Amino acid sequence: MKRKFLILFSTACVLFILPACGANADGSESTENYPSESITYSIPFDPGGQSDVEARRQQPYLEESLDQDVVMQYKPGGGGSVGWSELINKDPDGHFISGINIPHIILQPLANDDTGYQTEDIVPVAIFQATPIGIAVSKDSDIESLEDLVKKAKESPGSITAAGSGTYSGHHIALLQLQDLAGIEMQYVPFDGAAPSIQAFLGGNAEVIFGNSSDLIKYQDDMKILAIGSEETFKPLPDVPTFKELGYDMTAGIDRGVAVPPETSQEIIETLEKAFLDILDEDGVEDDMYDEGFEPKRMGHEESLEYIEQKQSEYSKILENVEEN
Structure with missing residues (x-):
């Protein structure tokens, strides 16, 4: 009788302990056993x-x-x-x-x-x-600052073409935000990826580029970067102002x-x-x-x-x- 009691007691202990080792009350895996596989x-x-x-x-x-x-x-x-x-x-x-x-x-x-x-x-x-998103123009452009760009866009709504990657993407939403805050209108030209958009811009097929910071750094000698979408000064581009520093309450990036x-x-x-x-x-x-x-x-x-x-x-x-x- 005593032996039977001990076996039952031991079995009950095991059943009580096992759930605590492997799972939470809701059945999800506990960190005590996580991760248990690749x-x-x-x-x-x-x-x-x-x-x-x-x-x-x-x-x-x-x-x-x-x-x-x-x-x-x-x-x-x-x-x-x-x-x-x-x-x-x-x-x-x-x-x-x-x-x-x-x-x-x-x-x-x-x-x-x-x-x-x-x-x-x-x-x-x-x-x-x-990846902060910035805005740039060709190094040969008569535009020297974001304010120059905004002024030109206001003088001739829809005449400035702006290249970017995709529709309803990080680049597209950055353009829409800037247009909304600055009260301007530009013509967005979407490309299938960041690389095609930057090449089209460098080839003269768009006046403005909304580009990834990695591409802007790579091609910075071929363009004038007007603003960057980081929250604070972007370390690799210390001389480029943020949109916020220029008075536009926006960040832009992926x-x-x-x-x-x-x-x-x-x-x-x-x-x-x-x-x-x-x-x-x-x-x-x-x-x-x-x-x-x-x-x-x-x-x-x-x-x-x-x-x-x-x-x-x-x-x-x-x-x-x-x-x-």
Whole structure:
């Protein structure tokens, strides 16, 4: 009888302890056991792009801090929407994460009802990098400043052509913001990517370029950069004023971060948040970002949620104004 009691007692203890070791009350995996297998890091664009460059930089640091393999996956299509549609349907166990880009994850659902995801479905872990967007003219242009450009645009509405990458993209929304704040109208010429747009501009096919900071740095001797969309002075271009410094309350850029599926536990989010943000403290990482034309950012889960909500409000108003006009 005594032996039977001990067996039953031991079995009860095991059953009581096991759930605590492997899962939370809601069934999601506990950080005590996370990660328990390799992590798939999905990039919703082709290999070799700016999102891939940053993810590859992060990969060895993540493997060390999480003590698991991090396997890269590429899921291009729909400007990122194919990959983000996959993300929101994955199990929320922390073993599938995806790179995210802002404004893409905001503008796509606002402009199209058939993206396969909504902005609210995406759960940001961290935002760790940005590519500021600047505005420039040819080095031979008679325009010397942003104010010169605004003045010329007011004198002849719609006559100035402005090249950029894509429609309802970071470049397009930067143009729409500037037009709204400055009370001007320019003719936007979208290209299929940043590289084609910068080449068209350098070839004289557009008077103005809305360009990524990395391209502006690369070709700065061939143009006059009038303003940059960073929050503060952009370290690689110290002599270029920000839009805010010139009196236009706007930032412009492509923010990059990482997200998990809906219903991922807070513990897993916090584990990944720390792993990603700690990379910025590694020797040389921020310097390398600046050298490549990027801007380091440090936004955790909560701050990223607030930032996305703020940008969603800004962009919604801009698009409403466009539709009304």
